[in-house]
Amino acid sequence: MSTPGALEFEKPVKELEAKITELSRLVGGDGGTGMESELEKLRDQAHKRLTQVYNNLDPWQKCQVARHPDRPQFKALAEQLLTDYQPLSGDRNFGDDKAILGGLARFRERPVVVMGHEKGHDMASRVTHNFGMGRPEGYRKAIRLMELADQFSLPVLSFVDTPGAYPGKGAEERGQAEAIARSIQAGLRLQVPSIAVITGEGGSGGAVALAAANRVLMYEHAVYSVISPEGCASILWRDGKFAKDAAGALNLTAQDLLRLGVIDDIVEEPVGGAHRHPEQAARALGDAIEQHLRALSVMDGSALKQAREQRFLAIGREGLV
Numbered sequence: 001m002s003t004p005g006a007l008e009f010e011k012p013v014k015e016l017e018a019k020i021t022e023l024s025r026l027v028g029g030d031g032g033t034g035m036e037s038e039l040e041k042l043r044d045q046a047h048k049r050l051t052q053v054y055n056n057l058d059p060w061q062k063c064q065v066a067r068h069p070d071r072p073q074f075k076a077l078a079e080q081l082l083t084d085y086q087p088l089s090g091d092r093n094f095g096d097d098k099a100i101l102g103g104l105a106r107f108r109e110r111p112v113v114v115m116g117h118e119k120g121h122d123m124a125s126r127v128t129h130n131f132g133m134g135r136p137e138g139y140r141k142a143i144r145l146m147e148l149a150d151q152f153s154l155p156v157l158s159f160v161d162t163p164g165a166y167p168g169k170g171a172e173e174r175g176q177a178e179a180i181a182r183s184i185q186a187g188l189r190l191q192v193p194s195i196a197v198i199t200g201e202g203g204s205g206g207a208v209a210l211a212a213a214n215r216v217l218m219y220e221h222a223v224y225s226v227i228s229p230e231g232c233a234s235i236l237w238r239d240g241k242f243a244k245d246a247a248g249a250l251n252l253t254a255q256d257l258l259r260l261g262v263i264d265d266i267v268e269e270p271v272g273g274a275h276r277h278p279e280q281a282a283r284a285l286g287d288a289i290e291q292h293l294r295a296l297s298v299m300d301g302s303a304l305k306q307a308r309e310q311r312f313l314a315i316g317r318e319g320l321v
Contacts, residue, residue: 007064009053013272016046050272057221060244062253063229065221066200070275072282073132074101074116074159077199080282081289082107082114088148090141094174097138099130099166100210102145107157108290113149115142115210116159116199132201133166136179139209143179146186155293156187158196158210163228165206180209187212188308191301195292197285198222198254198263199274214308215292216262218254219281220269224262225252262315265292 020042023035057065065071078085082105089096102115119132142158149156165176187194187210196213202224218224232246233239257263267281267288274281296304 007061007068009057009061009064010050010272013046013050013053016042016049020046047271054221054272058244059223059247059250059253059256060229062221063201063223063247065273065275066223068200068273068275069121070278071161071200072274072278073121073161073200074118076278077116077159077282077285078105078114080279081286082112083109085114088141088145091137091144093140094137097130097135097141098128099132099134099162100138100141102141104148104154107155107293108286110155110293111152112155112157113145114157114159115145117162117210119161119200130166132162133164134162134206134209135166135168135171136174136176139165139176139179139183142183142210143186146183146190149192150190153192155192155296156190156194156213157289158194158213160196160198160202160207160210160224161200162203162206163201164203165209177205180205183209184212188312189305190308191305193293193296193299193304194308195289195296197267197289198224199285203228212308212312214296214304214311215264217265217267217285217288217292218257218263219267219274219285220254221273222254223247223252224254224257225250260315 020039023039023042085103085105087101087103099117100115101118102113105112105114117132117134118129120126120129146156165171165180194213195215195217196211198207198211198216198218200222202211202222204226207224229243229247229250230240232250233242236246251257251260254263254266258266265288267285270277270280299307
């Protein structure tokens with residue numbers, strides 16, 4: 001098991017894992033040291049403690065997990081879930097946006113159109129991908145991909161992980177709001193099956209632009225909200241230090257959103273989050289996508305479009321406060 005950078009609430013587990021690493025080094029390949037049983041006890045203790053921590057995460061802690069730099073993003077998930085991936089670039093209007101990637105691929109031998117946010121994992125890649133914050137050309141690329149899917153009757157898979165659309169001056173000048181609105185419109189009008197997955201952070205319209213799908217799935221420790229906790233706190237309390245309180249009030253966890261009917265399914269993560277065991281997390285996600293895609297594939301285009309529209313119109317009619 002890898003030990004990625006620990007979050008604040010993981011520190012007790014990290015201390016145990018450090019002991020396990022040191023003891024493993026001492027044991028080495030020698031089976032006669034007598035320390036193997038002690039090592040197994042420590043591993044069992046660390047697993048139990050990690051399970052206890054992750055079974056009791058509060059909304060703010062889930063935000064931190066969702067933003068973990070080692071959490072699998074579009075590129076990593078594409079490598080695990082897709083074959084014959086052929087990226088398509090540009091919006092045929094202004095340029096190419098590296099925050100939103102997409103193209104043609106096969107998902108478990110089935111041709112699909114895929115798209116998703118990429119944040120990057122180090123400073124250089126984060127700058128390249130603009131921290132996963134899409135610009136207008138990114139959302140127009142998404143529209144282009146959805147139109148391509150409709151033209152060739154290919155299902156659409158979207159992987160959402162963004163703090164929100166880029167709010168810069170240039171993006172606004174190039175029609176950010178209009179591009180997001182048209183991307184949502186394109187998603188709602190599709191006559192092919194569409195599945196969106198909130199893999200990490202689903203922020204505001206920048207997330208919905210890729211998530212207007214027949215089925216919206218969420219990783220167990222992902223978050224999805226109309227505004228970030230920090231943004232909410234700055235508006236309501238005029239102080240970002242109240243972000244934890246805002247996270248608790250926003251109903252942004254997968255468990256909250258399933259109860260409220262905003263999402264359709266929760267994909268379980270390995271103990272300790274998807275960033276600890278990305279391959280296991282990808283397999284679970286692939287199985288969930290396959291299950292929902294199979295159910296949607298029996299519907300014709302008009303039924304898919306109508307069901308998708310009714311799904312979103314129903315949000316807020318019951319159970320929401």
